[in-house]
Amino acid sequence: xxxxxxxxxxxxxxxxxxxxxxxxxxxxxxxxxxxxxxxxxxxxxxxxxxxxxxxxxxxxxxxxxxxxxxxxxxxxxxxxxxxxxxxxxxxxxxxxxxxxxxxxxxxxxxxxxxxxxxxxxxxxxxxxxxxxxxxxxxxxxxxxxxxxxxxxxxxxxxxxxxxxxxxxxxxxxxxxxxxxxxxxxxxxxxxxxxxxxxxxxxxxxxxxxxxxxxxxxxxxxxxxxxxxxxxxxxxxxxxxxxxxxxxxxxxx
Amino acid sequence: xxxxxxxxxxxxxxxxxxxxxxxxxxxxxxxxxxxxxxxxxxxxxxxxxxxxxxxxxxxxxxxxxxxxxxxxxxxxxxxxxxxxxxxxxxxxxxxxxxxxxxxxxxxxxxxxxxxxxxxxxxxxxxxxxxxxxxxxxxxxxxxxxxxxxxxxxxxxxxxxxxxxxxxxxxxxxxxxxxxxxxxxxxxxxxxxxxxxxxxxxxxxxxxxxxxxxxxxxxxxxxxxxxxxxxxxxxxxxxxxxxxxxxxxxxxxxxxxxxxxxxxxxxxxxxxxxxxxxxxxxxxxxxxxxxxxxxxxxxxxxxxxxxxxxxxxxxxxxxxxxxxxxxxxxxxxxxxxxxxxxxxxxxxxx
Numbered sequence: 093x094x095x096x097x098x099x100x101x102x103x104x105x106x107x108x109x110x111x112x113x114x115x116x117x118x119x120x121x122x123x124x125x126x127x128x129x130x131x132x133x134x135x136x137x138x139x140x141x142x143x144x145x146x147x148x149x150x151x152x153x154x155x156x157x158x159x160x161x162x163x164x165x166x167x168x169x170x171x172x173x174x175x176x177x178x179x180x181x182x183x184x185x186x187x188x189x190x191x192x193x194x195x196x197x198x199x200x201x202x203x204x205x206x207x208x209x210x211x212x213x214x215x216x217x218x219x220x221x222x223x224x225x226x227x228x229x230x231x232x233x234x235x236x237x238x239x240x241x242x243x244x245x246x247x248x249x250x251x252x253x254x255x256x257x258x259x260x261x262x263x264x265x266x267x268x269x270x271x272x273x274x275x276x277x278x279x280x281x282x283x284x285x286x287x288x289x290x291x292x293x294x295x296x297x298x299x300x301x302x303x304x305x306x307x308x309x310x311x312x313x314x315x316x317x318x319x320x321x322x323x324x325x326x327x328x329x330x331x332x333x334x335x336x337x338x339x340x341x342x343x344x
Numbered sequence: 345x346x347x348x349x350x351x352x353x354x355x356x357x358x359x360x361x362x363x364x365x366x367x368x369x370x371x372x373x374x375x376x377x378x379x380x381x382x383x384x385x386x387x388x389x390x391x392x393x394x395x396x397x398x399x400x401x402x403x404x405x406x407x408x409x410x411x412x413x414x415x416x417x418x419x420x421x422x423x424x425x426x427x428x429x430x431x432x433x434x435x436x437x438x439x440x441x442x443x444x445x446x447x448x449x450x451x452x453x454x455x456x457x458x459x460x461x462x463x464x465x466x467x468x469x470x471x472x473x474x475x476x477x478x479x480x481x482x483x484x485x486x487x488x489x490x491x492x493x494x495x496x497x498x499x500x501x502x503x504x505x506x507x508x509x510x511x512x513x514x515x516x517x518x519x520x521x522x523x524x525x526x527x528x529x530x531x532x533x534x535x536x537x538x539x540x541x542x543x544x545x546x547x548x549x550x551x552x553x554x555x556x557x558x559x560x561x562x563x564x565x566x567x568x569x570x571x572x573x574x575x576x577x578x579x580x581x582x583x584x585x586x587x588x589x590x591x592x593x594x595x596x597x598x599x600x601x602x603x604x605x606x607x608x609x610x611x612x613x614x615x616x617x618x619x620x621x622x623x624x625x626x627x628x629x630x631x632x633x634x635x636x637x638x639x640x641x642x643x644x645x646x647x648x649x650x651x652x653x654x655x656x657x658x659x660x661x662x663x664x665x666x667x668x669x670x671x672x673x674x675x676x677x678x679x680x681x682x683x684x685x686x687x688x689x690x691x692x693x
Contacts, residue, residue: 241430243426243430244430244432246387246390246392246417246426246430247424247426247430247432248432248443248447249391249392249416249417249418250390250392250417250418250420250422250423250424250492251418251443251444251447251491251492251495252418252419252444252447252448252495253418253443253444253447254418254447257447258447261432261443261447262432265434265435266433266434268434
């Protein structure tokens with residue numbers, strides 16, 4: 093048992109070790125300063141944060157509906173809201189393309205009526221990232237809403253608070269830890285997003301080439317930029333894990 | 345009457361159906377066992393549960409299901425103290441008390457000043473900045489009371505206000521609560537399952553069981569003439585049903601008792617456990633009610649022992665430990681029991 097466990101641990105740690113050993117530590121600064129790397133990093137940061145914001149704005153009301161509203165088809169809605177979590181991202185990208193792409197169901201109207209194009213634009217990146225990250229936020233916040241004692245809202249109502257005032261001053265503050273946790277998870281997911289992004293938004297350096305896509309592209313040319321970008325993603329993922337450890341890995 | 349309510353609610357197997365009237369300045373205590381519908385009653389008065397019937401406060405209709413009138417909770421002039429207080433855990437004590445004023449549109453400074461004044465009034469001026477989690481149970485209860493009173497309600501509802509406290513703190517908090525209740529000028533309705541609390545805080549009691557009112561009256565009245573086995577147990581009396589003809593009552597169990605008072609028809613009979621005397625051999629002299637009884641069980645207390653007697657008159661007698669030692673009685677023994685006619689409380693069923 094012990095040996096098998098050790099084997100599994102090695103299996104998980106070895107790739108990380110490979111990255112660390114092969115990293116061009118001496119030239120790290122110059123690699124990070126290169127135009128491609130910096131533009132990919134900047135784009136990823138802006139797009140993933142925007143996608144997180146989109147998730148929060150859209151996800152909290154959806155979580156509220158799933159946790160509170162009683163209506164037929166709620167199970168189906170939850171399934172739809174969870175689907176991107178289990179869908180291969182590239183399939184998500186294709187689906188987005190068919191819905192919001194130039195020739196898509198809604199996309200054609202977006203372009204002819206509003207002149208909005210999503211393929212090849214950072215906006216497309218944000219939509220692809222939000223699509224795959226949204227379920228993480230919705231499920232986290234829905235769980236917190238279900239665990240929340242609604243009698244606090246009753247107490248607020250007896251004190252004269254409208255439903256909106258009670259939600260803003262009583263419910264939302266109680267949800268804050270889950271909003272942070274769900275937001276961070278969604279952000280990490282958006283930051284690492286590859287398949288849906290490259291399918292739906294393409295691979296234009298400076299426009300839609302985010303860090304994961306850049307890693308893939310750099311790998312074809314020389315391995316060092318790819319390693320440096322990978323290290324950045326590893327560092328971010330580790331930071332997220334450590335930051336959320338109390339929530340997901342409570343000490344025994 | 346300042347509050348007049350007739351309420352019917354069906355909820356999770358409970359069918360609550362009660363009429364209540366409470367005058368301004370009066371504390372009505374609704375007493376009942378767990379599951380009798382006490383909390384449901386308060387929640388429906390506060391508009392937190394849909395009801396069938398009418399709720400009128402100081403002439404203003406808060407709810408009238410027949411007429412389709414329903415004032416939402418947040419616009420009812422009601423203060424609600426919840427059983428576990430429900431102080432908002434992420435706000436300071438002061439913000440908790442100021443919450444109602446802020447929600448009703450008062451300015452930040454005004455609300456703060458008012459909240460401070462209320463905290464001073466309940467003796468917690470130094471706790472304004474504390475979080476609710478830093479308060480003791482008694483302090484949390486006072487904050488909950490201050491929070492409910494800060495919005496100047498006309499009706500104050502209290503749900504088991506002492507139940508969350510440990511026994512040691514209860515007496516003090518109860519006296520304190522009584523003082524605050526009597527200085528509140530509006531109508532007060534408190535529910536509890538604790539008869540001590542009910543008698544200490546209530547001007548008038550209403551007992552509900554299974555969603556229905558079984559008895560209503562002043563605490564002394566309930567203490568002397570219980571109308572249900574539950575109330576009898578609460579006040580520590582034996583209760584039996586029977587038919588009276590003059591001063592003789594034939595009980596449902598078949599036993600016959602003589603009372604000092606006279607009545608005719610269906611009656612209730614209350615017997616104080618301490619008025620039932622026990623003997624080894626048949627007592628001589630005056631008592632008119634003497635019967636032979638089998639001892640079913642003994643509850644040994646610190647100073648007295650409760651002796652459960654079997655047919656023909658299943659009652660509890662309470663004797664001193666010394667008297668019991670003289671009797672040398674065990675469960676299963678046969679004894680003689682007697683009660684004076686003047687101790688038999690006889691009243692119409």
